[in-house]
Amino acid sequence: MKLQSYANGEWYQSSASGIVLNNAINGDLVAEISSKGLDFQDMLNYGRNIGGPALRHYTFHQRALMLKELGKYLMDRKEIFYQLSAATGATRTDSWIDIEGGISTLFVFSGKGRREMPNGHVYLDGNQEVISRNGSFTAQHIYTPIHGVAVHINAFNFPCWGMLEKMAPTLLAGVPAIVKPASQTAYLTELMVKHIIESKILPEGSVQLISGSTGDLLHHLDFQDAVSFTGSATTGLKLKQIPAIINNSVRFFMEADSLNCSIMGKDVEPGSDEFDLYIKELSREMTVKSGQKCTAIRRAIIPSDKLDAVAEAMIARLSKTTLGNPSNENVRMGPLASIDQREDVKQQLSKLTQDNEILFGKSTELELLDANADKGAFMSPVLMCAENPATTSAHDIEAFGPISTLIPYGDEEHAIQLAALGKGSLVGSIITDNSDIATRLSIGAAAYHGRLLILNSSCAKESTGHGSPLPHLIHGGPGRAGGSEEMGGVRGVKHYMQRTAIQGSPDMLTAITGSWMQGSQRKIDCVHPFKKRFNELDIGDSVLTEKRTITLDDIEAFAELSGDKFYAHMDEA
CATH class of the missing domain: 3.40.605.10 (Aldehyde Dehydrogenase; Chain A, domain 1)
Known part of the structure; x- marks a missing residue:
């Protein structure tokens, strides 16, 4: 099958030989692709x-x-x-x-x-x-x-x-x-x-x-x-x-792939809800889409005294990850998108291992369900630990696959500095149950991120997670992340529009904008606007009431009717 393009109102298939696209699971031919001739x-x-x-x-x-x-x-x-x-x-x-x-x-x-x-x-x-x-x-x-x-x-x-x-x-x-x-x-x-x-x-x-x-x-x-x-x-x-x-x-x-981080707060202890949340979030970001997400956690910034506990918990969780044919309901992680993609990830991984120790994923032998490792683009999740937090290559090199690095920190300022070494990220997350810690880390790290998730047990059940961009919120980030934004509700719509300052009389601007401008003519009608049907209303329709004197009795009667007895309304000046 050769893929088609849709151009000028019709489907077009190139007659030229194209690039072969293979099934990520078994290497079978899926399609050829070429746009030559367009x-x-x-x-x-x-x-x-x-x-x-x-x-x-x-x-x-x-x-x-x-x-x-x-x-x-x-x-x-x-x-x-x-x-x-x-x-x-x-x-x-x-x-x-x-x-x-x-x-x-x-x-x-x-x-x-x-x-x-x-x-x-x-x-x-x-x-x-x-x-x-x-x-x-x-x-x-x-x-x-x-x-x-x-x-x-x-x-x-x-x-x-x-x-x-x-x-x-x-x-x-x-x-x-x-x-x-x-x-x-x-x-x-x-x-x-x-x-x-x-x-x-x-x-x-x-x-x-x-x-x-x-x-x-x-x-x-x-x-x-x-x-x-x-x-x-x-x-x-x-x-x-x-x-x-x-x-x-x-x-x-x-919007470029970035070295996103997740910071564990100093208050988080092994056995706590927040500790379990951190382990779950990190392992999920490593394995969902086989780690092929621009928002995946590449750097796990951990209090140094919790490093061993996090490593132990992560190894235990990752060891339970079932790899294989994604059509099998028991499989939790499928192959990477292509053999070429896997080889690229392995090349980047070899660079990362020069100054980071592999804690999980050393073995090249894979146990797969309903799949052949020789034919598909499979690889194991790999968890590493930085030997030197400040200079680790994890701050510079991204392996776009199921790979993450644990990076220990001392105090909160150190954690913020490590987060900033990513040189701009799409997203970061902070897992803590302490609002003071959350505030300091958020304010310190916000300038380096397009989005921040502050996660604890009170919102975890309904949280969309670290790696999920939402159409309501901006998706993008500074520096390495591209310096732009997508989505964000109406903010994203404005990217494809031109902002123009228009000047003129209020009536002209009312006509152009379709919204009544202060100073424009009003249309006084004997029919109250509230009594008109929607399609009968015109911009500028108004009602002008006769003048009357508001008495103290009127104010007190309104207060009794509405229940609004705020002293500024009721007290005599």
């Missing part, structure tokens, strides 16, 4: 000229409802995606994060769009600014969709979620998207895009797909376009330096 400039023009105007025709609420309908459509077909997802090495739990977690972002952004954005074409930013003395000249900041295309370059680890978490805010903003999935797992992205197109819920040109290389696509971008990239920092920096992106000041949002 005209990438045509794809951009199609999005700009067909997709963009079609989307901008609708209001925020109408586009939000499209997301809801699309989410329902895909959720009804989720088992189709689960079936193919196993070939990526994902267990049912891993796939749930990718498939249903991805679809849920459509529902969240649909709700955000209908609750927090107007049923119009302009989004207001901040309050009206009254500039002149008499109020005849005023100003307001607004957001409107950019008139270009958003190029989404995604990572291999989440072929569904990675696409949908970018697509949802983009489409809500009114901007078409060109999706470029990572080749290793692009067959699952292609399958979902086929169902998106089949649904006919989105206007034509809203979504296009590149299966294979982007070719010269990025060289044709202009200032109205945007790029959202997820992947390695090295690749992201190369893309940012493309002349067209630099010369045209193209919006570029980069």
